Amino acid sequence: MRYHDITKDDMRNGDGLRVVLWVSGCAHHCRGCHNPVTWDPSDGLCFDEAAKRELFCQLDRPYISGLTLSGGDPLHPANYPEVLRLVRETKEKYPNKTIWLYTGADWEEIWKLPIFQYVDVCVDGEYDETARDTKLMWKGSKNQRVIDVQATRTQADPSVPRLYCGDYAPDYDRILEKREKDAKNRRI
Numbered sequence: 001m002r003y004h005d006i007t008k009d010d011m012r013n014g015d016g017l018r019v020v021l022w023v024s025g026c027a028h029h030c031r032g033c034h035n036p037v038t039w040d041p042s043d044g045l046c047f048d049e050a051a052k053r054e055l056f057c058q059l060d061r062p063y064i065s066g067l068t069l070s071g072g073d074p075l076h077p078a079n080y081p082e083v084l085r086l087v088r089e090t091k092e093k094y095p096n097k098t099i100w101l102y103t104g105a106d107w108e109e110i111w112k113l114p115i116f117q118y119v120d121v122c123v124d125g126e127y128d129e130t131a132r133d134t135k136l137m138w139k140g141s142k143n144q145r146v147i148d149v150q151a152t153r154t155q156a157d158p159s160v161p162r163l164y165c166g167d168y169a170p171d172y173d174r175i176l177e178k179r180e181k182d183a184k185n186r187r188i
Helices: 049-059 080-093 149-153 172-187
Strands: 002-010 017-023 066-071 098-102 121-124 145-148
Touching (some): 002 049, 017 049, 049 066, 049 080, 066 080, 080 098
Parallel strands (some): 017 066, 098 121
């Protein structure tokens, strides 16, 4: 597996302050993708033991809510085996931290994959530029879904996703105003 970056991000890639691993390799090539540099599976840095130590060092911090896997696509064949090992090890080491996974695949195609026994939330579906909405919760276009994976897995029919949240935060305008105020205060 190759990757482009390990970052900390607040609430754009899941609940709370998260460590985000941007993997290389995506076959979806969505028009308007915010990160097309991650499409090539041979691009980026090798995810080696040093990179994993860096990621775990960030996850060791008590204020970090969990790990988000994005890219690219963590389920791309070039990524899947190593991503599976990483999420298994992460969940064992940090059982109280959440794991979010972004993929261009639809839940109905992927729900049987073993990786989902470790993933808490999956944002599924290709990004659709024509359905873009910047006010959506944790996704870029209205066709995508933010799925509560563990609740879905316990249902009678786990192929039908149970949503983690609605499309919009109930108090989105207040959150947006606070972000703008905080950004303005940081510039002063």
